[in-house]
Amino acid sequence: MEPAVTTVALAAVSGVATLGMGWLKARVQQRRAREESRRQYVRTLPAYSRIIDLGEHGIMIEVGAREGGAGGSR
Secondary structure, eight states: OOHHHHHHHHHHHHHHHHHHHHHHHHHHHHHHHHHHHHHHHHHHSOTTOEEEEOGGGOEEEEOOOOTTSTTOOO
């Protein structure tokens, strides 16, 4: 290969690798932020609450009731 062609090819590969790393870092940061947000929800929920993780679609939260309240067991 000619030196100019090699330089252009290396620049292209380097550019693609840089874009890939940027995308990967953004993805990791997004997942960490989502997990931290979910931990905050857990800390603030009342007792007997349930959290159902729907993955990429979010979470479903069922807020618990006090024992002996409406919807309690017999």
